[in-house]
Amino acid sequence: MALTDEAIAKIRGLIQSGELPPGTRLPPEQQLAAQMGLSRSGVREAVKVLESARVLDVRRGDGTYVTSLAPRLLLEGLGLAVELLRDDTLLEVMEVRRLLEPVATGLAALSISDEQLDELGRILDEMRSAADDAEQLIRFDTTFHHTVITATGNETLTSLLAGLSGRTVRARVWRGLIEGNAAHKTIDEHQAIYLALRSRDQLLAQASALLHVNTSEAWLRAVLSSSATAPGE
Known part of the structure; x- marks a missing residue:
């Protein structure tokens, strides 16, 4: 759970810093995990949590994108x-x-x-x-x-x-x-x-x-x- 929380915090940091603005496609899971120095499983769970929170949009066969981050979402x-x-x-x-x-x-x-x-x-x-x-x-x-x-x-x-x-x-x-x-x-x-x-x-x-x-x-x-x-x- 601690690894998932850390992954969530790091992905959120990338979004807040503007490195991953709304509409941006995230790097592949393996690349993102290496970039953040975390396990792929931790990143995978973090993505699931952030998808549920409507921060990320997982498009099967296409990739994972940052949503519009609109208040309604x-x-x-x-x-x-x-x-x-x-x-x-x-x-x-x-x-x-x-x-x-x-x-x-x-x-x-x-x-x-x-x-x-x-x-x-x-x-x-x-x-x-x-x-x-x-x-x-x-x-x-x-x-x-x-x-x-x-x-x-x-x-x-x-x-x-x-x-x-x-x-x-x-x-x-x-x-x-x-x-x-x-x-x-x-x-x-x-x-x-x-x-x-x-x-x-x-x-x-x-x-x-x-x-x-x-x-x-x-x-x-x-x-x-x-x-x-x-x-x-």
């Missing part, structure tokens, strides 16, 4: 990790969202395009039509917030928030909202965010998003609490 694993978190940790994720999402929504108010605003309007119409369909609401909710955060133009922030806003959390919140006859209220919160963005009001957009995240967090707490006290649990 490197942060992709975050979403998979969030889906595996336990209930108490999901609430910590919501706390992180509360710190980031309102500020990001405020930034979006300054840069969102007319086309993106029109798209949000269409999504809102679809949400209202599907107010009792949890699966549809999860999909529209995901698209709504992705469109908002994408408008910031910050790919790292977009990828980070996408990872923190996993399907599991959204599903629990929306099913709780429907069961509590509160879905329409939450859709109204989306409407408030949309109107603030439409008016290009940064502070109002940030406040509207904060209210929305707080509501989602409260419902998640209620759903988790109900699950914990349910008979047979």
